[in-house]
Amino acid sequence: MSAHAIAHEAHGHHEHADPGFFRKYLWSTDHKVIGMQYLFTGMFMAIIGGFTVYVFRMQLAFPGESVPGYGYVNATAYNSLITMHGSIMVFWVAMPVLIASFGNFLIPLMLGCDDMAFPKLNRLSYQIFLLSALVVLSTFFVPGGAFGGAWTSYPPLSASAAYNATPWGAPMWLIAVILEFVAFLLGGINFVTTAMNSRAPGMKMFDVPIVVWMIVLASLVFMGSVGPLVAGAIMLLFDQLIGTGFFNPNTGGDPILWQHLFWFFGHPEVYVVLLPAVGIVAEVMTVFSRKKLFAYRTVVYTALATSVISFFVWAHHQFIAGIDPRMAGIFTVTTLIISVPIAEMMFVYIATMYGGSIRLATPMLWALAFIAEFLIGGVTGIFLGASGADVYFHDTYFVLAHFHYTFFPIAFIGTFAGLTYWFPKMFGRHMNETLGKIHFWGTVVAFNAIFIPLFLAGAGGDHRRIFDYSAFPELASLQPLRQIATIALLVLIAFQPVFLFNFFYSMFRGKRATANPWHANTLEWAAPSPPPHGNFPEMPVVYRGPYEYSVEGREDDYWPQHVPPDDVTVDGPVEAPVAAGGH
Amino acid sequence: MPSWFMPQASTSAVEIDNLILMITVIVGVWFVAAELVFFWLIWKFRARDGVRAQYVAGEAKSEKKWVSYPHYAVLVFDILILIFALRVWNNIKISAPPGEERVRIIAQQWAWTFQHAGPDNILDTADDIRTVEDMYVQVNRTYHFELHSKDVVHSFSVPAFRLKQDAVPGRAINGWFTATQTGTFDVQCAEICGIGHGLMPAHLHVRTAAEHQAWMAEVAGTGAAPAEAADMGTGEVLAHADTARVQMGAMQ
16 A cells, blocks of 8 residues: 555545545455554544533633634533543544554554454454444434433433433444444454464564554453443443333332443453553654663563453442442452552563663654653552542542543553654655654643643542533632643644644655664564555564664664574575464 | 642541542652653663663563562552551441431432431431431531432532542432531532533531521421422423423523
8 A cells, every 4th residue: 555545545535436446445455454544533533522622621611601613512512522522532532543543554564464364354343433433423413412421321311311311312322332342342353363373474472562462452351341331231222212121220220230331341441542552652662762672571461460450440430339338448459459560561661761772753752751641640540549539539520630641641642652653654754753743742741731730620629520610619719720721722732733734744745764764673664664465575584572672792773573583594494483373 | 639629527538638648648759759760761861872772681580670679669558558548448438437317318310309307316207307409417416328319320429528429229328427617518419410410519508506406496397398309200300300401501
């Protein structure tokens, strides 16, 4: 696929009639095209998700004023906007971009194979995902408006139009979520199967780049946790549409059952998106530090431990939900335990920089910002995992600021690290460094200016999902904090066109990139930039791990995985240690 | 710190704030230390001409200790936080001091109804006092409350008391509090409950014993009658919801 092809992908909406275009870019089974489809869909959804947050933050800062570009925000609209912001950013931005887009683009390239194990399943996955995105967007226009019961969708509020007043929005939201989950189940099956079976000859499990490990583990966590929620979502849909009472206490159901099903998925979901982001950061940090990853195996083991423990922490979202308070003890223990592998992972990343030769190119700035910001998200999580403190912080802006300090680094900072790093591979051209740095500083400074005030507001008792605080005199003094956050959000949004311009301009006009512009080791850099259909002109063979940077006694400070050792010539018989899978 | 913004008006408030302070100190030290090391490494090992990066695998024990020692320390501090968090949790949510007063709290879309036990201090008797959106309690008395919801999940939150408990339809959830300051405090609904979620405040009036007795005597004749909102049937609740919707539409 050429840069020209991507140009069509981005700007070719007018060419739907062209069967060639349709077959090549909308009906393609090429993993790179599908990755780009997910990426551009995710970017479009991010703009929608960003618009919703703009509207409701304006209402919070300047209640009752008309929001430019939207109008007046009433309570119904406010609830719909916050619900759609949360749902879209988690399910239709973080998931498609981090897992599906990077997963699709990177896994076959980094494993040295020509495509996914199940290319047609892959195509179906994107098509179902696109359908789910269309369904969720259409709910803005149905009678009663979009669902307004928060992305957690607790029944009985979500179960009956009599309570939520969105007779169309609520079921359609659920249908969209179910479709989205089906799409990612198909994608996950593909990622896991491909990683198990299609590695280049010689690539052992511990030669697999960390980002691939992370996406595969994330897919496993997703597949393990989503089943109960899909079942629960169908039960909730039945409650809404055909009058069953799974979650209705009047007919013997239990609303808290939904909360368990939701959070049994919902908490692992945090790690589903976290793991790919930390994987991206590992790739970028090693390349721009010219360093071997510190304790590769430890990173894999901590990710495994986190994945397993993530299944046992869900009820920390429900400490005060009416569950038996003695259960909170168990979940406080598991929640604090999960901080141990995550802390270790962060220590390993910091240690990786020791002795390095650190170059602060744009991708590296994003990767470093991820660590610096995610640490804030991590340590504030301790307040919420500690049940005694959570009594106060639950459902306040402190919780909101906490998870935005995890989700924003994951979904945006991690993504920007990945996009700026792999852009030359994706499109065969470089992004502009100056614009990249302007965008970086504008985004990161503004991001902190949004959420540090909101931590304080949360500590001051500001509770969530309130469209107008005038009914709460105790919280009146927090209005300046809300306004600072909103103004910082406007600044953050104002810097995003810089990225979009840089991204699309560089796609056509950027400096041409060589196959391996960053002097990186992993296999995707052995393919041409951009890689053609089939990826590698000559299928690579792997001789070493992915992070052999600055090896002593070698002239180059990198040693690509596919380059034969000095005493083996390509023409001679290749003695690959383990032939894992074939082509 | 919550006490910068919010009075500490109950016995639990002090306990929770102390826990929050302890966690802040511990994670604050860790956070600052981690960020300092982080930025120091970025500066110290910045790319310089002619200086090559070192080859460190991080697999040898002598290298790994730089990560594993801090990691053991994290575990120790986790346990410390755990012990204090669970103690506070136990004091607030699991064990309760004997109740001296009783009150029933009923949440619905979008109002709070309070059923005070009245002079005889027994619920569901003729002298119960029902109020809507105003709750009256006596300072330094331990109240046991029973929390109900008539429709969807709500959450009874009194930030000044550091008190929060979800109200779940179909369940009666018990809790307690002891107010330590007189005054009027906000009651919030802390769980999204529909269109009127932002307009579901109530006021908690904490008064001295004498003031409280006087209030009970004053409302004795009138308060026994069920308050309007408390006894609405489902149809009426919905009608009420529609009205609220119309009102809020009009606020545009």
